[in-house]
Amino acid sequence: MTKVIQTAVMGVTGYAGAELARLLLHHPRLKNKAPVFAGRLDEKDAARGGVPLEEVHPQLADNNGSRSMKIEPFAWERLVERDVEVLFLATPHEQSREWVPEALRHGLRVVDLSGAWRLTNAKNRAVYAFEDEGSKVAAATQAEAVYGMPELHRAEIARAKLVANPGCYATSVILALRPLVAAGIVDVSHGIVADAKSGVSGAGKAPTAKTHYMHAADNLSAYGVFSHRHTGELLEQIGIGAGDIVFTPHLLPIPRGIMSTIYVRFNAPQTRDSVAQIYRGFFIGSPMVRIYENTLPQIQYSVRTNFADIGFQISSDGRRAVIVSCLDNLLKGASGQAVQNMNVMLGWGEAEGLA
Amino acid sequence: MTKVIQTAVMGVTGYAGAELARLLLHHPRLKNKAPVFAGRLDEKDAARGGVPLEEVHPQLADNNGSRSMKIEPFAWERLVERDVEVLFLATPHEQSREWVPEALRHGLRVVDLSGAWRLTNAKNRAVYAFEDEGSKVAAATQAEAVYGMPELHRAEIARAKLVANPGCYATSVILALRPLVAAGIVDVSHGIVADAKSGVSGAGKAPTAKTHYMHAADNLSAYGVFSHRHTGELLEQIGIGAGDIVFTPHLLPIPRGIMSTIYVRFNAPQTRDSVAQIYRGFFIGSPMVRIYENTLPQIQYSVRTNFADIGFQISSDGRRAVIVSCLDNLLKGASGQAVQNMNVMLGWGEAEGLA
Amino acid sequence: MTKVIQTAVMGVTGYAGAELARLLLHHPRLKNKAPVFAGRLDEKDAARGGVPLEEVHPQLADNNGSRSMKIEPFAWERLVERDVEVLFLATPHEQSREWVPEALRHGLRVVDLSGAWRLTNAKNRAVYAFEDEGSKVAAATQAEAVYGMPELHRAEIARAKLVANPGCYATSVILALRPLVAAGIVDVSHGIVADAKSGVSGAGKAPTAKTHYMHAADNLSAYGVFSHRHTGELLEQIGIGAGDIVFTPHLLPIPRGIMSTIYVRFNAPQTRDSVAQIYRGFFIGSPMVRIYENTLPQIQYSVRTNFADIGFQISSDGRRAVIVSCLDNLLKGASGQAVQNMNVMLGWGEAEGLA
């Protein structure tokens, strides 16, 4: 009989955390072994032995409290004692910068959902202004990190100790562009436009003027123009230069889902078939990407799934394309991809627990 | 030529404040005499002479800054110097408790949009736990206050120095029930149910877990069951006892609008006509109430108007009725009714500036 | 090894149909044996051997077409040939009146999601104006029918050939009221109010003026006052008379979810504990009902689950209660409950495939 792996999650209180908890609790390989949920608790919560998970996420309750689990006060010893093998961090990037090196020291394998370890290029990292930038520990940790997009780095993820789970916007744009750029058909020098739109869960659980219903509903707003943090991921993973793409995110009045509408010019005329073939070829063996050949994906199609949906339309002269890339920002854009990475790390079926 | 009245608004930064500013700026009787907007500003804002109104409410901007107005640092002398005659307070009730007595001392007529002065019965006021409860000043001020619902108290409002503008929920329930209770056809002892639903603007502009888009959207939640602050207004204005009504508010996933679905039993069988006649009779001379005789009003019909819409359906035995009462919580439920009160106070057409 | 059951679904094109397909395709007991999907197809679709399921419901597609299934032209022989044992009908009630008797003749066990066979009392059925009302076949079929609410009729469902799956509104009201009425604590003669609100999927997939986004969004409307079809189910299953309840449905601007806010008066004072105990007792062994003792359920908590969530608040004098009952109209209110019924019929765990 195979050993059941023990997982742990830190930062389970946010939206991505809730999805991660849900996925891990129902994962067929993790049955009967609930994750350890841990966090920095205040005194009162620590005194009562932790916060019941269903207090934070009522949707996760069963009807008799038997699934009741607690968010425990965090301590490295506890994780070690309980033989945790895979640790998920759904924490702010500053916290991930601090905790990941310690986790590695304790021999844990880590999937970090923050932006802390995604960027190999120091120039791209500048936008985060990490306090430990330049330190030896940071450099060594970064050297361990693999960008957690199985469709691009499956083999490295399988061996990785530290997987840097991609950003939600970045995932939607990279999956749509990398295959075409890698195939050499995109006139990169001409410039690419990625006009992206995300549901409000992407803005986090903290109540702010921006996430207030009265602002978010019946509205659309652009933000982070020429300056969004995910830009560095796009450049490194697509393999293009800073001047080659303009990426503009928008806040969409829906709870979840991302659509990126992407505009490219080709080096030479393409057809629907030639482009479809490139995508199909690139994503052979990638169960979580769906290519639409006859219609365009809509946000609804992928919401509450771990699929990335890609469709496209070619201009009549074959020189330009509009690519539409959709996914659920909390699943393929965050927690679903994190579980997909765990599956790859542990040699399980990549789509297990993600149907 | 008639003198143009100078008005002032304190507390213009919230949703009701924005509507009030909009209404006053476009009121035909106030043309060329913009209200004084004032508030307690921090040092930085005071130093730059106030906060441009359009910075807070971009929708109120014109295209060349000519309408540009500032929220000035508040001072009683300023209001007096500028001959302000009517002061609107769209402030929290604690602040209104403090400012209204001073305003009256300075000879201003006041329309207070908070709950500070709506309740004549001390028992009903207990829910607010006013710090000055029982003081002489408070008692004297309360004695001046008229409940600002022109459909019930038009004559007193015309003479009033202090108008206590009704609560939004209260307005929708009182207008639907007072005519029938006053006509003696409701079996009050049997108990009335008022199931009310309000859009999110009713929850205020402060970003909270409750007003976060992810909570408010795609959801419905009941709150304040058996304990909502507006209950006292219902009792006093409808003329019923505490045990005669159950009032339950719900948070609706829409920006604005209230619907109260109200259930009553009659003392004797009624017909559609007999009930319609009571409503029509009660609201003769009330331009801001629409009675629906053949259909039921929907929230959309009254949103962005100052109308209160009332419709009803009678059971086949004539003994029970379901009454549907809708209004815009920011207009007839707040700022529109405040302007309506001002119109009555100044002897103007009750609906002026409210079309 | 246990035999795998073959299921079939007619009427898979609607919203309930999509959920049913999803649930059956992922049900752990039905693995590797997809349901037969069948319908009355037009010539063109019949000629191409049926309609690919993912053409109707793109969300159900996998990424390589391997799950691709077709909605086949319907024929009884086909169902028999393929050893179908349980047939789900997600069809309009007129069609279910016609098909159910035939299905029983063919030896199939049926779960009918329509209102065709829910009502034992002819007077209550009048609202449907069934064409075959009074016929021998109809009477015989009705005699076979069991009201498909496991929490009330588990044993009969286990033996039933025909399960009449309850209405969505009815489920939310019956589960909240039956325990209290059965316990004799409700003053039924006083009258009960059930103010219910449903998301738009409850109004069906046909594009109508009512389901148009511009009508449904940013709105709330009451309908079917004193006349909604689900009233008969309430009376029969709660065990009360026609004059004992007023039930008012509203159309809520959300995709899915129902909340019923229910008002009762008690025969004698109750406490939070006494009421909670009645509920707990009634729902022992019922895995799909969650009782909330400290807070009230919100629509979000049960959406996309098969749980019925019930919470309540008692007035300070213990004489009145407000009960809040929430569920997902497409799951516990339709397809989830249908699968729950199938589980009971086949002796499986009642919650299997519903987590």
Added chain:
Amino acid sequence: MTKVIQTAVMGVTGYAGAELARLLLHHPRLKNKAPVFAGRLDEKDAARGGVPLEEVHPQLADNNGSRSMKIEPFAWERLVERDVEVLFLATPHEQSREWVPEALRHGLRVVDLSGAWRLTNAKNRAVYAFEDEGSKVAAATQAEAVYGMPELHRAEIARAKLVANPGCYATSVILALRPLVAAGIVDVSHGIVADAKSGVSGAGKAPTAKTHYMHAADNLSAYGVFSHRHTGELLEQIGIGAGDIVFTPHLLPIPRGIMSTIYVRFNAPQTRDSVAQIYRGFFIGSPMVRIYENTLPQIQYSVRTNFADIGFQISSDGRRAVIVSCLDNLLKGASGQAVQNMNVMLGWGEAEGLA
């Protein structure tokens, strides 16, 4: 004393029609002279002398029926008898092709809200496949038509007999691009991207699968890629070639409002100031355009106003810009602009009745 102009509206039943009726009924220059509302009625409605306007648009009712107006059966003689001077057509383009020539024959001045007469280039018109294309009458009518965007063609509109009111998307894109292209700073050969998003009212009042709440809500979908009808207007009014722009519309889950996010490359580096100056210069004397210099406009800012809001951000190298252009598709994108055009035609203040 000035004569009061008589107006008439055909096609008042749609969303643009409702806004047009509202604007005309409250226009200060048209007081006491309600428009003639006319349409092709069925026999039953004709027999009762027309359809009460508030039956179609309940929001337009006052509280005593005094404003009650009817949609009358249409007849040219009636319009002539009643001295109609300006006729608004909010009708489908096929109907406008038929009626406009007749209206001109009857000496009426026409503002046509459809796409029937907007395009001077036959190639661009091909997308509409007009049945009378190539006829003398059509050619003569087209020769009379002026594109109804006062910011570009104020003088011609003042003299025009036929004003072709612009498309909603087209308005948002043209106002943002024409000033920069006219100033010669845009590298047109490089290609422009206009990623546009519109609320559901833009899809019309007919209930369709696309306008069903369940499709439109919680979703985003692109459509008309490389083929939208408004493209011709963009080309003709901006003054660019067919290959110079890619325009992609999306259906946004909000009732109203359009945002176009536009990507351009400059011939030479620009600054925030240089671009702002071009916009300011171009829109001198245009009261309905607001330029945002420090922030970006959001859809909410212009919804329910007749303003077109334009903001922009320049890349750090000054070579690229992202322009955000917002408006209300039913006002500046349709009926508001129609009234603006009427104001210009009649020599009134361009913004009258539009505040």
